[in-house]
Amino acid sequence: MGDSHNKNRIKCVVWDLDNTVWDGVLLESAGVPALRPHVRDVIEALDQRGILQSVASKNEPEPAMTALAAHGLDQYFLYPQISWSSKSQAISLIAERLNIGIDTFAFIDDQPFERDEVLSVHPQIRTFSEIGLEQLPTREDFIPLQLTADSKNRRQLYQREALRARAQEDFRGPEDAFLRTLGLKLRLKPASEEDLYRAEELTLRTNQLNTTGVTYSAEQLRELIASEHHQVIVAELEDKYGAYGAIGLLLLSLQPGLWCIDLFLMSCRVMSRGVGGVILTALRTTCRNRQLKLAAQFRETDRNRMMFITYRFAGFREEGAWLINELASIPALPDYMQLHIDAAMDWRLQ
């Protein structure tokens, strides 16, 4: 399952409004215009699949959002761009906010002029007219490769993320004070069969915060889960805004007298939350209490220096091809995060 194959799948659909989502032109209508046939079904179907959606419409923002809300559709759209500027620009903005490539975008607009304008700036986008839009969900590139618990909730995950980002922007004061406002809860548990694809998705998406740059298929992970010489651990984070979903993966090989971190990766969404440090502190404490040595594999990529620093600052030093932990001067767990470790992992903090 290569990356190129993945890129072919649509991750975000951007909708025009007038004569695409609804009949007629809003500013020329007496009331709220009626939705065009199948539009609601398509929007709901895509949302269920974890395909993100947004709006690029030349309109007055307030009446347009009011009309979407009247149809109960406003909640489905992330970073809607309703203004008089060009749609190519609107799409650039949406892509930037969502942090996904425009080559995974689809754009639906009834006007050939608008589709051409967008294509002239973003030749990699896929454009569609409003005619036959009910067929879109049956297209292969509109069908995600895997449906996981996280992909079904992807829109909500992004919406929470936007709330957090705004809260952080508005917050005056040092970062630890902000973290204390979040009520963070970190949960570590052995990956189950249903976590497999979430874990695979994480390894495919997380480049910056991957300690070896190696990705694992669901099949490989399934074998490791079954192996008694390995622990495959999923990290889930939650705060007062709700769940972040699966944000980290830890692959341990358990050897006599030694645990080795074969892979440690974290979603870049949580790199300012201190999750990596907390996991390593818990693991170091466990190894010390169980009188095990702790090692880690690290393979430098052009993007994972942050993980190297995380390891080094958690007391790992280079020894040949390995990183070895001193298991000395282990800091206390921070007070701003609750940690829950599944008993089945047999980690020992006491």
Added chain:
Amino acid sequence: MTNTDHKQDIRTFLENFISEEDFANEDDIFELGLVSSLMAMQLVLFVEKTLGVRVESEDLNLDNFRSIDRMDAFMQKMSTTAHG
């Protein structure tokens, strides 16, 4: 050669992250409990930007970054090495 002291700059930088009112120059910021991956990265980049040198793997040592005093000593050492 004048010995430039970086302590105030380091403190100003750390105050973006740490709310502890009066941490001393010798206090262990890792013991204070809050060093996220992003903060650790920014800490290293801060040193590199201030001195205009890259911190190599072997120097990415917790002991070089534990406290304002340690960071300052490390930066003094780095700039001496860098400028002969």
